[in-house]
Amino acid sequence: MLGLKTHIDPKKLTLMGAIISLGIAFGDIGTSPLYVMKAIVNARKESGTLNPIFLEGALSCIIWTLTLQTTIKYVIISLRAHNKGEGGILALFSLVKNLKRGWLYIIAIIGAAALIADGVITPSLTVMSAIEGLEIYNPNTPVVTITLIILTGIFTIQQFGTNNIGKFFGPVMALWFLMLGVLGVIHIFDYPLILKSFNPYYAVRLIITSPSIIVILGAVFLSTTGAEALYSDLGHCGTKNIRVSWTFAKTCLILNYLGQGAWLVTNYHKVFDGENPFFAMMPEWFVLPAVLMATAAAIIASQSLITGSFTIFSEAMSLNLWPLQEIDYPTGVKGQMYIPKINWGLLVFCFFVVLYFQESGKMEAAYGLSITVTMLMTTLLLIFYLFKQRVNKLLILLFALVYLSLELGFFSANVIKFFDGGWITVFLGGFIGISMYAWYNGRMIKTKFIKFVKLENYISTIQDMKLDETIPKYATNLAYFSRSKDPSEIESKIIYSIIRAQPKRADHYFILNIVNHEDPYTYEYKIDEILPGTIYRIHFILGFKVDRLINDYFQQVLNDMIDEGIIPDRSSHPSLRAHNIPPDLKYVVIDNVYINDYLLTVREKIVMNAYNFVRKMGSNDFTAFGLVPHNVVVESAPLLYNPVRVHKIKQVGYNRFGED
Structure with a gap:
């Protein structure tokens, strides 16, 4: 995905493979400490204090969410559901689409569309969260302008390929995770009892007793949003490399969350004034290097989601879920692609998100909603996959109860943010999902008449x-x-x-x-x-x-x-x-095949109108297939030969030339 496929044998476990996997698979989840604790603080502001009991419960929720959601569901279970080494929701769909369930494609469409919407929010949120660290030095830092400049650079460079700089992504993310772990360990000693958070009792107690638990869970969920991207990157890294690198990444993430929690016990008043605990707990001399590291990590996370979006659209084209579009391969490296229309479309949406929200804290509402939908759809497809693999039905039932309950709970926590910004991802995901549905069904309707x-x-x-x-x-x-x-x-x-x-x-x-x-x-x-x-x-x-x-x-x-x-x-x-x-x-x-409207039902007319609109977003067949115009002729032909009118028109006259 990042131009590193030739450096990794996905079937083998190597030190270099594990390091490179950090840059490919964990950019999204690795930048979550930038905003998770800040979101939890904002959810607690109304009470006026962050006491140890609350922090222990919130951190326990984070630890066990990472364990249940990321480690067990994705790293242990989902990575087994691969299509010849490829992962992601569309690869998973290809494993179950032959089952006699004609509606499974709808689940895949919803999940893929929501994941693409996440690909718009992630670059905007991560880059802005990193740049906001500069406000510690200068409260008047033009965060929005700098964010837009960086995003423009990220999307512009896609057309040239990232093979040359991609080789640094793994080592940079390894340093980033080490920095997270060290900062966390330093501050854990501010309040060593924070280690009680490993006990799930404190998570359960918070869920039962907190009147604002729905809002808190919405913030907690942000800690695991990169799990779906991790699954999608399976084909580029391999199961073994991802599992080993996740052990390191998860350790560093939890240490950092614990460190932020311990620091907050006595310094919560600072973050109530608007500071981000991630940067606020650092020595002042280290803030600038940390901002630079955070910006680099945010760029890597953004790169991963952008190229991941290219992969999703490419797979969707192959599965007849999206119109064919021109795909470039700027570096010639297998697996690295660039889709111009998708690239610039994502940039436009990122600009809109940044200009609309102005602050990273306000983006959090839009962020969690889209990815909870993707995770729910992945769970549903995994259930069918487990049935296909003839797994014990009691185990499938246990899996379904645990993860549908967990993810529906997170969905409930995020859907309440709909009017606070969540509508943006619903709109974007809905637009893409409806387009996929129209294209798939429009093709089916056309096939019926061919x-x-x-x-x-x-x-x-x-x-x-x-x-x-x-x-x-x-x-x-x-x-x-x-x-x-x-x-x-x-x-x-x-x-x-x-x-x-x-x-x-x-x-x-x-x-x-x-x-x-x-x-x-x-x-x-x-x-x-x-x-x-x-x-x-x-x-x-x-x-x-x-x-x-x-x-x-x-x-x-x-x-x-x-x-x-x-x-x-x-x-x-x-x-x-x-x-x-x-x-x-x-x-x-x-x-340019035409179907007469009177041959269609009302539903088919609506679908075909949407299909014709989506078609304009695609490329000509000769462009999509790598043909060049000089030896291509485009023709029109009728779809049907047989007459559709049953009544013959009546002749009432025939006058020869010269006759009266």
Whole structure:
């Protein structure tokens, strides 16, 4: 995800792999100490004091939330639910989508959309929280302006790739976690009894006795928000590296939270005045270095979420949940991608969030709500996955009761913040989710109306066309894209294009079919010879993590066919063949298919209107498939041949020229 895949073998545990995993998988959760205790303090302000009993309960909630939610659910259980080494909610969906539950895609859509919304809030919140540390030196620090400048830099650099700087992310995050742990240990001695927080009794007591527990739990939940990103980064780090590095990261996080809690016992009045306990507990001389370290950690966390968003959209395209878009690979490193429209769209939303909230403390309301939704959806998909794996039903029931109760509780704690800013992530996540739903169902509706014909019925016609020199030769090699799942069938619109729209005589006709494979890195092709020397169907079998650079792949296929003597290596035109000029190639992309409204139900009309809107956010097929315009022809063709009107129009007259 960060351009480091070539440095890690996900199947092996290595020291370097564990260190690099800190920079890839734990950037989000690693920056949570910047704002978690501050949020807990804000939840307690009304009482006017932070007594040890409250702090012990709050810290106990943090420790056991990290243990139950992050360690057990994600690090121990979820990392087992991988798709050939790939993790994340869409990879999990690909493991269960073959179950006879036609609505599971909705769960995946909701979870993925909420996670993308989290990708907008995380950069804004983490960067602003770090920069606010400068207010200790100068209360008039232009935090918003600096935050916007840093965010602009983060998103701008995406188009150039992060391979060169990415190698430093792991070591920087290792230093960050060490700093967290050391600062925590120093202040634990301010109030050693804070260690009682390891006892879950204090968490239970706070939950039972505190009248504002819902608000407090909303703040506590912020400590585990990076767990979903951790799961998504499985394919880049590997289970073993993540588990080992999490042991180190969790230790440092808990030490820092304990240190902040111990310091707050006697210094709570300072944070009530608006200071962040994370920076306030430091010696003044160390604040500036800490701000610089926090900013670096925030940038790494932001980078992880941004590239994670690219991965989610890429997977969504492969699963037909999002329109195809142009994807660039700026460094050529496997797994690192850049989607221009997504990148700049995320930046616009980040700007809106920063300018709307102005302070990191106000963003916390928007932050927790989106990720609780993602975690709930992941839990639901995990339940189906455990059923598929034939896990003991009592264990599945226990898992469901524990995590649905826990996450519904956190959802209740965050949903009350809807009008305080949570509506922003609901709006963004809702927009993305509705778009995914419309695209998936719109494709299904179109497929229902597409007419497929048996290719064998047209073989003789195409063969005669090839020999008919009265038809101008259209191309030597002519390629079409087909989505037919039956290798013996083809869309009628392709036949319409070849035979009727403009007769297209060619030496070789290629039907290109993209098969989305569940194995993330499947990279294969096979050839069906339909008519020897004339018609071939090429099946590209690609995993959802493999680039859709069909132009490059097809050129490789043509080279293989030339090497095997199946097709000639030189132009069919004598003058060009004499100079060893290779044969020409032309693609025909058939687009702009129209469905008459009266063929659709009310629901289908609504879905298709949304589908047509979402379509504008995508790229042309030839751009998405890596084709170049010089040899691509885009055509329109009717979706249906058969007449849709049952009544024939009545003729009432026919006047010949010259007659009265």
